[in-house]
Amino acid sequence: MRWTDGEGRVSAVFDTRYLPHLDGDGKVAGFFVLAFEVTAHARTLHELLLTRFAVDHVAESLFTASPEGRVLSVNRTACERLEYSEAELVGMYIWDFAPDCPAASWPQVWAALREHRRFSIEGVHRTK
Numbered sequence: 001m002r003w004t005d006g007e008g009r010v011s012a013v014f015d016t017r018y019l020p021h022l023d024g025d026g027k028v029a030g031f032f033v034l035a036f037e038v039t040a041h042a043r044t045l046h047e048l049l050l051t052r053f054a055v056d057h058v059a060e061s062l063f064t065a066s067p068e069g070r071v072l073s074v075n076r077t078a079c080e081r082l083e084y085s086e087a088e089l090v091g092m093y094i095w096d097f098a099p100d101c102p103a104a105s106w107p108q109v110w111a112a113l114r115e116h117r118r119f120s121i122e123g124v125h126r127t128k
Contacts, residue, residue, distance in 0.1 A: 010039075011039075012037060012039045013037070013038050013039045013041075013042040014035045014036060014037055014038065015035070015036045015038045016033065016034070016035045016036075017033070017034040017035075017036075018031050018032070018033055018034075019031065019032040019033075019034065020032075055075050056075050056076045056077075057076070057077075058075065058077060059077060060077060061074070061075065061077050061078035061081050061082070061125070062074065062075040062077070062078060063078060063089075063094070065094055067110050068093075068106075069093045069094045069095065069103065069106040069110075070091060070092070070093055071089050071090050071091065071092050071093070071094065072090065073090060074086055074089045074090065081125065081127070082097055082125055082126075082127050082128065083127045083128040084097075084128050088128075094106065096126075097125050097126045097127075098123055098124070098125055098126070099123075099124060099126060100121070100123030100124055101121065101123060109121070
């Protein structure tokens with residue numbers, strides 16, 4: 001359920017549940033209505049979906065990796081350019097497709113990421 005202000009803008013979002021109230025014979029005599037206010041959750045979810053859309057449609061290949069160098073997520077551009085499906089890329093290691101970033105150098109890359117909060121490197125990616 002959404003509440004709107006006088007101009008039609010959503011002012012509150014509720015997750016509403018209707019539970020039957022049964023009489024002594026088991027017949028529905030009424031309903032209990034439980035309403036949970038989830039406005040902040042709904043806004044956060046909307047922002048998350050917009051961000052995911054932007055990440056998926058940016059012209060650059062984007063990867064999220066673990067401290068061990070394992071790919072956790074990729075965007076659509078990365079999949080298209082490397083000719084792998086998302087399911088194939090997730091779980092691979094960065095050096096499986098980025099020969100300029102061997103496993104031995106990953107600890108230094110990760111340290112730079114932790115210190116500077118971002119890291120950019122130019123290199124060659126190996127396609128499928």
